[in-house]
Amino acid sequence: MQLGASLLTKAVFPTAAHLKQALTFMDLAIKIEFILLELVSNMFWGSCLELGVFTVTLLIFISDPSELARIWAYIPHIFRGIVGLLIMRGLPTTHHIVKTASIPANERLKIDKVFEYITRAA
Numbered sequence: 001m002q003l004g005a006s007l008l009t010k011a012v013f014p015t016a017a018h019l020k021q022a023l024t025f026m027d028l029a030i031k032i033e034f035i036l037l038e039l040v041s042n043m044f045w046g047s048c049l050e051l052g053v054f055t056v057t058l059l060i061f062i063s064d065p066s067e068l069a070r071i072w073a074y075i076p077h078i079f080r081g082i083v084g085l086l087i088m089r090g091l092p093t094t095h096h097i098v099k100t101a102s103i104p105a106n107e108r109l110k111i112d113k114v115f116e117y118i119t120r121a122a
Contacts (some may be wrong), residue, residue, distance in 0.1 A: 025115070038093065040088060040091065043063060043087065043088045044085070044088055046084060047082075047085045050077045050080050050081035050084070051077075051078065051082075053077070053079055054071075054077050054081070057074070058071060062103050097118060
């Protein structure tokens with residue numbers, strides 16, 4: 001009975017090398033997710049800041065136009081903020097990438113192959 005249970009655990013449970021590889025890839029995936037989150041967050045708040053600062057400066061210009069005549073030199077900041085928001089809106093989210101990845105359900109895949117499918121989906 002002991003021999004049968006031992007063979008069953010070897011067939012069902014992954015080896016130490018497989019676990020190490022899976023943990024390494026999971027660590028890499030989490031780090032990539034953090035980097036993507038930081039990039040999207042910086043793009044969003046940078047664009048909002050561009051638009052917000054120009055709006056506040058425009059309101060100050062309306063109250064006293066003699067002091068802030070150079071505000072019109074900063075009009076490209078409006079376009080920069082809008083373009084940043086449009087680019088951010090078009091970026092795929094991680095959930096969308098995973099959802100659109102066509103990973104075969106019945107096929108047994110290695111982690112490298114899964115990353116290949118996800119890269120194609122992105």
